[in-house]
Amino acid sequence: MSTALTRKGAATRERIVAGAAALLRERGVDEVSLDDIRAATATSKSQLFHYFPEGRSQLLLAIAEHEAAAVLQDQEPHLSTLGPPESWAAWRDAVIARYEAQGTRCPLGALTRQLAPTNPEVRPIVTALLDTWRERLTEGARRAKATDPEKSGLVLLAAVQGGVGILLATGDSTALRVALDTALAPVLDPEIVK
Amino acid sequence: MSTALTRKGAATRERIVAGAAALLRERGVDEVSLDDIRAATATSKSQLFHYFPEGRSQLLLAIAEHEAAAVLQDQEPHLSTLGPPESWAAWRDAVIARYEAQGTRCPLGALTRQLAPTNPEVRPIVTALLDTWRERLTEGARRAKATDPEKSGLVLLAAVQGGVGILLATGDSTALRVALDTALAPVLDPEIVK
DNA sequence: CACCGAATGGACCAGGCGGTCCAGCCGCCT
DNA sequence: AGGCGGCTGGACCGCCTGGTCCATTCGGTG
Numbered sequence: 194m195s196t197a198l199t200r201k202g203a204a205t206r207e208r209i210v211a212g213a214a215a216l217l218r219e220r221g222v223d224e225v226s227l228d229d230i231r232a233a234t235a236t237s238k239s240q241l242f243h244y245f246p247e248g249r250s251q252l253l254l255a256i257a258e259h260e261a262a263a264v265l266q267d268q269e270p271h272l273s274t275l276g277p278p279e280s281w282a283a284w285r286d287a288v289i290a291r292y293e294a295q296g297t298r299c300p301l302g303a304l305t306r307q308l309a310p311t312n313p314e315v316r317p318i319v320t321a322l323l324d325t326w327r328e329r330l331t332e333g334a335r336r337a338k339a340t341d342p343e344k345s346g347l348v349l350l351a352a353v354q355g356g357v358g359i360l361l362a363t364g365d366s367t368a369l370r371v372a373l374d375t376a377l378a379p380v381l382d383p384e385i386v387k
Numbered sequence: 388m389s390t391a392l393t394r395k396g397a398a399t400r401e402r403i404v405a406g407a408a409a410l411l412r413e414r415g416v417d418e419v420s421l422d423d424i425r426a427a428t429a430t431s432k433s434q435l436f437h438y439f440p441e442g443r444s445q446l447l448l449a450i451a452e453h454e455a456a457a458v459l460q461d462q463e464p465h466l467s468t469l470g471p472p473e474s475w476a477a478w479r480d481a482v483i484a485r486y487e488a489q490g491t492r493c494p495l496g497a498l499t500r501q502l503a504p505t506n507p508e509v510r511p512i513v514t515a516l517l518d519t520w521r522e523r524l525t526e527g528a529r530r531a532k533a534t535d536p537e538k539s540g541l542v543l544l545a546a547v548q549g550g551v552g553i554l555l556a557t558g559d560s561t562a563l564r565v566a567l568d569t570a571l572a573p574v575l576d577p578e579i580v581k
Numbered sequence: 582c583a584c585c586g587a588a589t590g591g592a593c594c595a596g597g598c599g600g601t602c603c604a605g606c607c608g609c610c611t
Numbered sequence: 612a613g614g615c616g617g618c619t620g621g622a623c624c625g626c627c628t629g630g631t632c633c634a635t636t637c638g639g640t641g
Binding site: 199 | 629
Binding site for chain 2: 323347
């Protein structure tokens with residue numbers, strides 16, 4: 194698919210994706226045209242189509258991958274070292290901080306919804322993201338000797354998703370905090386028979 | 388604001404909103420033009436702008452209100468009669484069924500994200516929706532003699548949101564089921580100390 | 582150093598879409 | 612009955628945006 198990228202070419206491509214992603218984060222997908230991206234990344238129209246021959250959709254797809262990776266990355270180093278009680282607290286705080294900072298915009302979600310109808314290959318990206326996310330949580334729960342790690346992983350993921358969803362819509366992070374803490378309780382204290 | 392609507396006018400307006408909402412549900416916001424709506428509702432361009440002088444954004448806003456109302460409506464009669472254990476089960480099943488049927492499209496969410504940047508008045512709509520939704524759940528929890536109804540309401544709402552979010556993204560409703568049941572447990576059995 | 586393909590610049594195009602406007606119809610109210 | 616004001620039809624406009632194309636430069640490799 195990629196026709197031999199020079200080192201320089203690869204750098205340009207990366208610059209485009211990163212710049213465009215930043216633009217999307219602050220403005221929203223619908224508010225950004227190829228020309229905006231062109232301006233923000235100091236590139237020409239031909240470069241955009243040189244690196245993304247299929248046009249806008251292909252570029253958005255690349256951005257989606259970029260953003261999906263960022264979601265997990267932003268939870269490190271906490272996410273990978275879950276196990277002991279303090280690690281959960283640290284992770285919890287990191288998640289809350291990250292999404293409070295993000296404000297009311299959900300780049301990946303917007304991207305997904307926009308691409309999904311016409312672009313089937315976006316679904317695997319988000320599916321994979323959620324899957325490894327859940328898996329990381331499950332591993333953490335297992336290390337914490339939770340009674341049902343799989344279930345805990347799933348419930349924790351749902352708590353984050355739900356809380357963030359409400360935060361996105363209302364601007365209030367209370368739900369996220371409460372949901373997270375509630376889902377976390379059985380993990381932190383495996384003694385609870387429940 | 389509304390300049391005297393005839394009975395006929397009101398009917399037309401309603402026809403437009405309902406028809407457009409249906410169209411959005413099956414295709415997604417970005418895939419629907421005013422002309423599509425015009426065709427689907429058998430109206431003319433001038434009617435669209437007669438009833439929604441501010442144009443597309445105003446129409447979308449009306450659709451958002453329509454959809455928000457539908458969210459709660461679709462949970463009736465269960466949502467308003469929550470209390471006894473069977474009522475919770477019925478509600479749970481209704482929610483799962485509704486969102487499984489909805490598929491991977493979230494009209495209200497898409498609408499919100501699209502309007503939010505330029506249209507501040509959309510936020511109150513979804514905020515109000517979430518608020519009364521949570522309130523209904525809290526009332527139900529209270530009637531069920533849950534130990535902390537407020538918290539239960541919030542956690543339940545988050546569970547639904549999170550589960551639906553994951554369902555929307557992956558097409559898998561397992562998370563929704565598990566999250567709901569987990570959040571429901573303390574409500575169904577107030578004896579559990581926590 | 583010569584060559585070839587990658588990289589870049591930017592003018593240009595076509596179509597879709599939101600929005601405007603005017604002309605004619607219908608129906609309510611006195 | 613008559614007229615005023617809401618209601619409807621549909622032609623028309625102009626911008627914006629994604630996408631195309633060709634000419635030029637750059638860079639590495641034989």
